[in-house]
Amino acid sequence: xxxxxxxxxxxxxxxxxxxxxxxxxxxxxxxxxxxxxxxxxxxxxxxxxxxxxxxxxxxxxxxxxxxxxxxxxxxxxxxxxxxxxxxxxxxxxxxxxxxxxxxxxxxxxxxxxxxxxxxxxxxxxxxxxxxxxxxxxxxxxxxxxxxxxxxxxxxxxxxxxxxxxxxxxxxxxxxxxxxxxxxxxxxxxxxxxxxxxxxxxxxxxxxxxxxxxxxxxxxxxxxxxxxxxxxxxxxxxxxxxxxxxxxxxxxxxxxxxxxxxxxxxxxxxxxxxxxxxxxxxxxxxxxxxxxxxxxxxxxxxxxxxxxxxxxxxxxxxxxxxxxxxxxxxxxxxxxxxxxxxxxxxxxxxxxxxxxxxxxxxxxxxxxxxxxxxxxxxxxxxxxxxxxxxxxxxxxxxxxxxxxxxxxxxxxxxxxxxxxxxxxxxxxxxxxxxxxxxxxxxxxxxxxxxxxxxxxxxxx
Amino acid sequence: xxxxxxxxxxxxxxxxxxxxxxxxxxxxxxxxxxxxxxxxxxxxxxxxxxxxxxxxxxxxxxxxxxxxxxxxxxxxxxxxxxxxxxxxxxxxxxxxxxxxxxxxxxxxxxxxxxxxxxxxxxxxxxxxxxxxxxxxxxxxxxxxxxxxxxxxxxxxxxxxxxxxxxxxxxxxxxxxxxxxxxxxxxxxxxxxxxxxxxxxxxxxxxxxxxxxxxxxxxxxxxxxxxxxxxxxxxxxxxxxx
Numbered sequence: 001x002x003x004x005x006x007x008x009x010x011x012x013x014x015x016x017x018x019x020x021x022x023x024x025x026x027x028x029x030x031x032x033x034x035x036x037x038x039x040x041x042x043x044x045x046x047x048x049x050x051x052x053x054x055x056x057x058x059x060x061x062x063x064x065x066x067x068x069x070x071x072x073x074x075x076x077x078x079x080x081x082x083x084x085x086x087x088x089x090x091x092x093x094x095x096x097x098x099x100x101x102x103x104x105x106x107x108x109x110x111x112x113x114x115x116x117x118x119x120x121x122x123x124x125x126x127x128x129x130x131x132x133x134x135x136x137x138x139x140x141x142x143x144x145x146x147x148x149x150x151x152x153x154x155x156x157x158x159x160x161x162x163x164x165x166x167x168x169x170x171x172x173x174x175x176x177x178x179x180x181x182x183x184x185x186x187x188x189x190x191x192x193x194x195x196x197x198x199x200x201x202x203x204x205x206x207x208x209x210x211x212x213x214x215x216x217x218x219x220x221x222x223x224x225x226x227x228x229x230x231x232x233x234x235x236x237x238x239x240x241x242x243x244x245x246x247x248x249x250x251x252x253x254x255x256x257x258x259x260x261x262x263x264x265x266x267x268x269x270x271x272x273x274x275x276x277x278x279x280x281x282x283x284x285x286x287x288x289x290x291x292x293x294x295x296x297x298x299x300x301x302x303x304x305x306x307x308x309x310x311x312x313x314x315x316x317x318x319x320x321x322x323x324x325x326x327x328x329x330x331x332x333x334x335x336x337x338x339x340x341x342x343x344x345x346x347x348x349x350x351x352x353x354x355x356x357x358x359x360x361x362x363x364x365x366x367x368x369x370x371x372x373x374x375x376x377x378x379x380x381x382x383x384x385x386x387x388x389x390x391x392x393x394x395x396x397x398x399x400x401x402x403x404x405x406x407x408x409x410x411x412x413x414x415x416x417x418x419x420x421x422x423x424x425x426x427x428x429x430x431x432x433x434x435x436x437x438x439x440x441x442x443x444x445x446x447x448x449x450x451x452x453x454x455x456x457x458x459x
Numbered sequence: 460x461x462x463x464x465x466x467x468x469x470x471x472x473x474x475x476x477x478x479x480x481x482x483x484x485x486x487x488x489x490x491x492x493x494x495x496x497x498x499x500x501x502x503x504x505x506x507x508x509x510x511x512x513x514x515x516x517x518x519x520x521x522x523x524x525x526x527x528x529x530x531x532x533x534x535x536x537x538x539x540x541x542x543x544x545x546x547x548x549x550x551x552x553x554x555x556x557x558x559x560x561x562x563x564x565x566x567x568x569x570x571x572x573x574x575x576x577x578x579x580x581x582x583x584x585x586x587x588x589x590x591x592x593x594x595x596x597x598x599x600x601x602x603x604x605x606x607x608x609x610x611x612x613x614x615x616x617x618x619x620x621x622x623x624x625x626x627x628x629x630x631x632x633x634x635x636x637x638x639x640x641x642x643x644x645x646x647x648x649x650x651x652x653x654x655x656x657x658x659x660x661x662x663x664x665x666x667x668x669x670x671x672x673x674x675x676x677x678x679x680x681x682x683x684x685x686x687x688x689x690x691x692x693x694x695x696x697x698x699x700x
Contacts, residue, residue: 161674270597
């Protein structure tokens with residue numbers, strides 16, 4: 001935005017759109033995933049009941065989060081898990097670093113955790129001399145390329161296989177020019193197996209944590225969270241405080257929804273339930289707030305804390321599919337990221353609620369029924385009222401307000417507009433008019449509705 | 460105030476008015492349906508293989524055919540320990556020791572019992588005491604699971620009901636809770652479930668990834684194949700051999 005020094009969503013999206021065939025490919029790939037989600041959902045007769053139930057379970061969680069957090073802490077501690085509390089990203093990163101230092105370890109494997117992306121953990125550990133290896137294949141690709149994931153479920157969805165072939169040739173020594181997914185995956189398997197077998201500390205994310213039993217569930221297709229955790233002496237699990245659910249049987253509802261919504265699979269290959277460390281192992285869980293407790297107090301926006309990170313709203317979003325994950329300049333992109341991020345920093349992310357057509361498709365696919373598009377609309381109002389709207393948009397809106405509230409001005413403006421478009425179209429059809437850049441303008445009518453009505457009402 | 464108290468106080472101050480939990484949802488499934496065909500269809504669709512078998516001899520025969528090159532086979536099924544020992548090089552097996560997860564890195568095939576299957580997604584529920592070592596179901600190159608055919612439940616709702624039942628049953632028989640100490644002779648079998656777990660997982664198909672241009676590749680980090688045996692002792696072997 002005008003107030004900060006980084007490129008905003010429109011500028012980053014414009015960069016992404018310089019290569020049009022690539023945008024089409026990105027768009028179609030994600031739409032294909034969305035279509036798989038539709039087929040999977042259609043096979044579950046009680047799908048809508050599940051969505052409704054999940055949403056209401058989360059209502060209950062948010063209304064008693066402090067109670068469930070205490071209960072989880074008590075049960076997990078009883079199970080032999082060490083529970084840590086982190087008020088913000090820095091405290092989370094410091095806790096992880098201190099566990100590594102206590103064990104005199106300078107290398108760690110990590111499975112997918114968007115929370116650690118949000119906290120910029122890798123950078124913090126790197127600055128302190130710790131080497132982190134991301135073990136999810138897609139995350140390893142973007143890590144080797146030194147960029148953040150562009151999608152929370154499919155981290156390297158913006159990469160073509162030929163480019164991954166080139167990257168692996170450089171870093172893993174695969175044959176030059178070979179872009180066979182089978183061969184590249186096998187190379188990564190061998191490369192990462194060595195890491196799993198030699199690292200003493202593994203960090204994983206958390207999909208769900210159960211207050212009733214003190215256990216937590218991690219879902220992967222690759223098996224990388226399990227390979228890391230079961231081979232390491234120390235397992236650290238990082239979770240946002242909103243990931244709690246009250247009872248174990250509620251997992252039945254959420255596990256039926258999660259993967260069908262994410263990739264169209266009936267369930268992930270592994271849904272692992274961690275309850276106690278294995279003999280001789282240490283298990284830590286870090287409960288992270290980082291703005292969530294503040295968000296909980298925002299009546300219009302708290303529902304976004306129900307999110308289970310399936311990314312169905314990414315795959316369906318016409319703006320995400322055509323602008324790419326990096327255009328959102330945040331750890332969680334897409335529609336859900338656009339309503340979560342302004343909570344963390346309203347100035348920095350003031351552009352994101354505008355990165356939407358408000359078509360509502362995100363809300364329709366959301367497995368926990370978050371009113372995403374309505375929140376996008378509400379954030380726009382909050383942002384404009386707080387004075388964070390871009391200057392050009394503010395000026396345009398002020399002009400429109402003046403025109404629309406003065407009937408005389410309104411009529412002459414309409415007349416002028418029609419005259420310009422009919423007689424000197426180049427004055428509006430040019431590169432200076434942002435509205436014209438990606439659109440053809442309609443043929444102007446010869447008269448306004450007002451004029452037409454005056455003429456016809458007598459006859 | 461420390462972070463714990465600070466977070467709890469902020470959450471308590473900001474959380475909305477109490478909202479009740481919704482009524483328990485149990486899916487909508489016809490109870491009398493034979494779930495075997497559905498389980499097999501889904502499992503095959505997600506890259507797994509399924510065999511309906513009459514007993515352990517039949518399982519050994521099929522595994523011998525499917526994995527002729529397997530040199531290191533481990534199992535927690537006493538009925539298959541002779542098969543595993545006969546198929547493996549003794550020296551290779553000797554290096555694999557429970558309690559040392561890294562030593563399982565060389566395993567070609569692990570044959571483990573699981574508690575039950577789930578028809579709607581092809582998953583099997585397996586708890587720690589059935590795994591020999593937590594790492595084993597993930598680190599082995601190939602995995603075979605054995606469940607009673609009669610154990611298949613329709614959806615994840617019945618799965619969690621079953622998990623709760625298994626826990627109650629096992630708590631009533633605390634002797635079943637001991638940790639397996641060696642590879643061959645511990646008492647786990649599909650008929651003697653041990654449920655209270657420190658670790659347990661649903662396994663649905665082989666390890667997989669589609670991170671490279673959405674092309675599905677089996678065998679990401681974990682097993683490259685998953686075979687599930689549905690054990691039905693009332694089944695006739697006629698026609699199988």
